[in-house]
Amino acid sequence: MRALARLTVATTLIAVSTAAIAVATHADAADAPAPITVINADFEDGTVEGFTGRSAEVLAASTAQAHGGTRSLSVTGRTATWNGPALNVLDTFEKGTSYTISVWVRMADGSDSARLSVERRLADTANYETVVGNTAVTSGGWVNLTGRYTLSTDVDHLSFYVETASTTGSLFLDDVTVSYTPAVPIQTDIPNVKSVVTEFPVGAAITGAEILGEHGQLLSKHFNSITPGNALKWDATEPAAGTFNYTQADPLIAYAKANGLAIRGHTFVWHNQTPAWVFQRADGTAMTGTADDKALLLDRLENHIRNVGAHYGSAIGTWDVVNEVIDESQSDGMRRSSWYTITGLDYIRTAFKVAREVLPTAKLCINDYNTNVAAKRDALYNLVSTLKGEGIPIDCVGHQMHINVSWPTVAETEAMIQKFVPLGVTQQITEMDVSIYTSSSENFPTPPADRLLSQAYKYRDMFALFRKYASAISSVTLWGLADDNTWLDTYPVSRKDAPLLFDTTLQAKSAYWGVVDPTRIGTTTTAPTSPSSSSTGNPTDSPSPSASSGANSCSITYRVTGSWQGGFQGDVKITNTGTAPYSAWRLNWQFAADQTITQLWNGSVTQNENSVAVFNAAWNGVVPAGGSASFGFLGSWTGSNPAPTSFSMNGNVCTVA
Numbered sequence: 001m002r003a004l005a006r007l008t009v010a011t012t013l014i015a016v017s018t019a020a021i022a023v024a025t026h027a028d029a030a031d032a033p034a035p036i037t038v039i040n041a042d043f044e045d046g047t048v049e050g051f052t053g054r055s056a057e058v059l060a061a062s063t064a065q066a067h068g069g070t071r072s073l074s075v076t077g078r079t080a081t082w083n084g085p086a087l088n089v090l091d092t093f094e095k096g097t098s099y100t101i102s103v104w105v106r107m108a109d110g111s112d113s114a115r116l117s118v119e120r121r122l123a124d125t126a127n128y129e130t131v132v133g134n135t136a137v138t139s140g141g142w143v144n145l146t147g148r149y150t151l152s153t154d155v156d157h158l159s160f161y162v163e164t165a166s167t168t169g170s171l172f173l174d175d176v177t178v179s180y181t182p183a184v185p186i187q188t189d190i191p192n193v194k195s196v197v198t199e200f201p202v203g204a205a206i207t208g209a210e211i212l213g214e215h216g217q218l219l220s221k222h223f224n225s226i227t228p229g230n231a232l233k234w235d236a237t238e239p240a241a242g243t244f245n246y247t248q249a250d251p252l253i254a255y256a257k258a259n260g261l262a263i264r265g266h267t268f269v270w271h272n273q274t275p276a277w278v279f280q281r282a283d284g285t286a287m288t289g290t291a292d293d294k295a296l297l298l299d300r301l302e303n304h305i306r307n308v309g310a311h312y313g314s315a316i317g318t319w320d321v322v323n324e325v326i327d328e329s330q331s332d333g334m335r336r337s338s339w340y341t342i343t344g345l346d347y348i349r350t351a352f353k354v355a356r357e358v359l360p361t362a363k364l365c366i367n368d369y370n371t372n373v374a375a376k377r378d379a380l381y382n383l384v385s386t387l388k389g390e391g392i393p394i395d396c397v398g399h400q401m402h403i404n405v406s407w408p409t410v411a412e413t414e415a416m417i418q419k420f421v422p423l424g425v426t427q428q429i430t431e432m433d434v435s436i437y438t439s440s441s442e443n444f445p446t447p448p449a450d451r452l453l454s455q456a457y458k459y460r461d462m463f464a465l466f467r468k469y470a471s472a473i474s475s476v477t478l479w480g481l482a483d484d485n486t487w488l489d490t491y492p493v494s495r496k497d498a499p500l501l502f503d504t505t506l507q508a509k510s511a512y513w514g515v516v517d518p519t520r521i522g523t524t525t526t527a528p529t530s531p532s533s534s535s536t537g538n539p540t541d542s543p544s545p546s547a548s549s550g551a552n553s554c555s556i557t558y559r560v561t562g563s564w565q566g567g568f569q570g571d572v573k574i575t576n577t578g579t580a581p582y583s584a585w586r587l588n589w590q591f592a593a594d595q596t597i598t599q600l601w602n603g604s605v606t607q608n609e610n611s612v613a614v615f616n617a618a619w620n621g622v623v624p625a626g627g628s629a630s631f632g633f634l635g636s637w638t639g640s641n642p643a644p645t646s647f648s649m650n651g652n653v654c655t656v657a
């Protein structure tokens with residue numbers, strides 16, 4: 001029996017309908033430990049191998065059907081759709097370990113949908129979780145259900161079982177396996193993201209299992225903020241009217257407090273993950289938007305925010321008060337959610353006013369996705385501007401930034417940030433991830449190297465932009481900790497995605513180096529012996545005093561190709577005069593006068609006062625020995641416009657041609 005503690009809910013669930021679970025994706029995947037099988041039930045020994053019915057089902061090893069060998073488990077006499085074959089795994093599953101469960105199922109007759117579920121109990125309170133959702137099954141063939149499950153709480157009962165959606169038909173089960181891959185230790189000798197990016201807290205959205213074991217180590221090493229990904233949503237905190245439940249969120253908040261991490265509360269109001277009762281009258285009928293409906297709904301909203309807000313008080317420094325209220329395709333720009341159709345804009349007004357009352361010092365945000373798209377951005381701007389004009393206490397605009405390797409551009413993102421500056425709100429990047437996919441039809445069994453490289457450049461460029469706007473941005477959060485747990489594995493279709501800084505075995509990807517030290521993009525994920533880091537928005541080197549030679553050396557041609565009053569155009573050619581190739585480059589120089597780069601092509605730029613850092617574009621990062629790369633730019637100048645006299649490339653001083 002496990003030790004009991006007052007802990008809770010929250011698991012990592014990744015449901016996939018068919019066999020393949022993606023394997024480790026980082027460069028050293030071949031070195032990742034092999035999976036260990038802890039359960040392998042094939043019923044070939046003629047027993048039920050520990051399976052029991054959840055109720056009065058009759059279980060027996062049977063030769064009537066077999067997926068492999070000559071026998072399977074026959075399950076007859078089911079009395080409810082939720083009753084089926086179950087296996088007790090209380091003494092098998094360890095908290096914080098991600099298990100892959102695979103079962104083969106077929107119906108004895110007819111057809112239905114089957115799903116794989118977990119029941120866990122603590123002190124007679126049961127919770128049910130779906131590991132693999134409804135999947136069509138028939139009597140005509142075997143269907144595989146494979147999913148991953150991570151226990152994150154203490155329990156005194158734990159089992160997984162197969163149930164069906166509509167009928168109580170008899171089932172066969174075969175070749176049940178459960179395996180896990182031993183955790184790879186996190187890299188402790190690479191720079192902490194939070195120590196490199198110091199302009200604002202850097203956060204990760206987490207579920208319960210991510211505060212445990214190696215995940216917990218990774219989280220507290222690199223991040224100084226968390227967002228509970230689901231645990232503070234209405235369905236978790238007030239599942240039934242007036243019944244508040246903090247069992248999912250409390251452990252996450254306690255972890256954050258213990259490790260000194262900031263907390264973003266997500267979210268008081270959303271159209272998803274809100275229980276049906278919220279929009280029903282006392283008699284259970286649907287609200288339609290009468291005056292009484294509106295009053296009741298606003299009452300419920302107020303009560304919800306007062307309770308959840310007060311439960312955590314000042315421990316949560318920022319709240320997404322409302323989430324995803326914009327629909328730019330509507331004439332008024334407002335999403336037609338039940339909130340809106342029943343109350344108009346009043347739900348937003350009420351939510352912010354009540355939140356301010358109960359949380360006088362919290363930053364109160366309005367959060368949305370695709371805010372880099374002009375129409376959406378402008379609709380959000382108009383709403384915030386109108387409501388602020390009325391005195392509604394909106395402190396902050398949250399940009400989710402669910403983006404991908406080729407979208408959006410830095411310029412679009414910069415326009416997004418610039419748009420909101422005049423409103424006097426702080427801005428936060430709240431849910432950033434960078435999908436490796438650029439369309440719903442793509443599906444890679446393992447992330448292709450070029451996508452991971454493009455992803456690293458995207459992270460590099462976006463973080464450089466955020467740091468440039470440090471005065472406008474007060475927090476940047478990624479929507480997940482590592483690629484082993486991302487919502488993008490099931491959205492918009494089921495396929496393995498890899499959108500975060502760390503891979504499925506928690507090792508640093510090029511994306512991580514894009515944030516921490518872009519010169520290491522594309523290099524091995526092994527920790528550098530003396531990690532380089534930068535604490536400004538504009539990484540610069542400490543170049544050695546004389547021009548380099550040998551493996552890494554470079555020559556720079558800097559030309560002003562056009563000049564007019566106040567402006568100029570420049571062209572820079574980098575030649576690799578060394579013997580080793582560059583796989584990613586960063587060129588630094590100092591302008592001697594008042595010169596500012598306003599636009600740059602074939603690369604990206606950050607400028608901090610006179611210090612300039614130009615990074616390669618996705619297509620010109622590799623410069624072989626003897627090869628060259630070029631970029632061009634437009635700049636402004638006042639006074640004079642002298643050419644810089646000293647350049648360094650990835651830390652090596654270059655000769656100037």
Ligand code: 9MR
Nearest residue numbers: 229230266272273323369400431487491
């Ligand atoms: O990460 C969340 C995922 O586990 C949920 O299944 C999903 C659906 O409700 O919500 C995810 O988080 C969303 C966030 O709350 C709001 N912006 C979009 C996020 C991704 O869907």
